[in-house]
Amino acid sequence: MGSQTPAAELSPPRPEVAELAPRIWQVIENAPVLTAVTHKDADGDTLGSALALAQALGPIGKSVPVLSSPPVPQAWWFLPGFERVNQQSASPDTPVFIFDASDASRAGTNEPIVTQARVVVNIDHHVSNTQFGSINLVRTDAASTGELVYDLLKAWKIHIPPEAASCLYVTILSDTGGFRHDNTSAHALRAAAELVELGADPVMMARGLFKSRPASTLRMQGRILQGLHFEFGDRLVWGSISQAALRDSGATTDQADSSIDQLNTIRGQELAILFKEAGPRLTKVSIRSRDQVDAAELAAKFGGGGHRRAAGLEVALPLKEAEARVLTEARQRMTRLA
Known part of the structure; x- marks a missing residue:
């Protein structure tokens, strides 16, 4: 698969993710361009997941436009790479990765891009997910969809740059309410700690999420x-x-x-x-x-x-x-x- 991730000793990915990872990697390996789609009314989990995948795959030569149904909430301005959202349009006949969406309609104005794609990789953690993708990575035990993206990157042995680590850290930080909600698990805390070791900036991400409101x-x-x-x-x-x-x-x-x-x-x-x-x-x-x-x-x-x-x-x-x-x-x- 990809190049070995350097840095800290990382925990293994979930077995269910590791099992599905080679099949998803085949989609990536055969496509120079992929499209990452968030759900409408985008939050930190869907945006952080999409941006992290784009940032991790960019260095190995993959182009990944990130699309989000407008208006994109400006509350997430602090996410590394936020400025690239909707800067490129979807290319025809490219595989689509959609994050944190229980069904295709959650893509909002980008729903046709999802429903007309030849391959759709659906990555989510909602119990209400309708398994609408060609490939469905849905784990309701994950505190955030970003946890599953992190597991995939580990399974692929892809280098996780600091900006991607920060985006993934925010997926967990936001979906656990700052590690206060009932979904705050040992797995989520371990993933967050590893992402900090990989270069995530917990101070700036917490400041952006909790201390930068107008x-x-x-x-x-x-x-x-x-x-x-x-x-x-x-x-x-x-x-x-x-x-x-x-x-x-x-x-x-x-x-x-x-x-x-x-x-x-x-x-x-x-x-x-x-x-x-x-x-x-x-x-x-x-x-x-x-x-x-x-x-x-x-x-x-x-x-x-x-x-x-x-x-x-x-x-x-x-x-x-x-x-x-x-x-x-x-x-x-x-x-x-x-």
């Missing part, structure tokens, strides 16, 4: 916190943000994405839901749960998906109507718990 984000979060609703003895917490409130705060819809983590900090809480008005008839919803409610199952009722404790959806309904419908389902589940 003031408008805090103003917007204040509006959300002021309007919180508490039900079932504070076990169900929900809030919303309208377009008018976003404008007043000087914020955009994508800046609200991380606000769900504020709702998910209450002692004894079981379910947190955040509604974000994206348009007159479009509402985005983030869901977080603790132990007893399956967030992915709740999201799936409305065409969404994700993980048991973290999921999301978007529904073609006005904000108030979306609140009513999703909360009806949420309250039913909370009532059953009681």
Whole structure:
């Protein structure tokens, strides 16, 4: 396969990844150009995974355009190589790698690139993944999709440059909420430590992720916190943000994405839901749960998906109507718990 990775002693890749790695390598070996596609409303996991693959394969002569359905959230400006996103278009008849997407529609405006590709390598960690690729590397035990990309690079013995290590580190840092979420495993922590040894910059990546928010984000979060609703003895917490409130705060819809983590900090809480008005008839919803409610199952009722404790959806309904419908389902589940 590739050239041996120097530097630190690295843990072996997951056996399931090592088994599939040669088949995926054949796709890469036979193609001078590949296309890396993120999911729409891109986050650190999908962007970090796509950029890391491009940065690792570049030195061995592979061209990898990174495509992301616009608008690409500027919150990820600090990722090494962020400026290359959407700088090249997809070449026809090239294999497509898509990251952190449970189905092809998650590619947004790039969905035709995925559905029309002759080979699609689907790399993901969501339980709701529909196995839509020609090759499917889906491991729900991974804290992030970037963990699986890291396992692949190790299996291929590809040199991992520092900028790729930083991107992969962010996939884990962001998807574990700074190593606070329930998906923070020994494997994730070990991978993060190895990536630092390979040149990832944990200080700058943490500063970019947690300490570089515009003031408008805090103003917007204040509006959300002021309007919180508490039900079932504070076990169900929900809030919303309208377009008018976003404008007043000087914020955009994508800046609200991380606000769900504020709702998910209450002692004894079981379910947190955040509604974000994206348009007159479009509402985005983030869901977080603790132990007893399956967030992915709740999201799936409305065409969404994700993980048991973290999921999301978007529904073609006005904000108030979306609140009513999703909360009806949420309250039913909370009532059953009681």
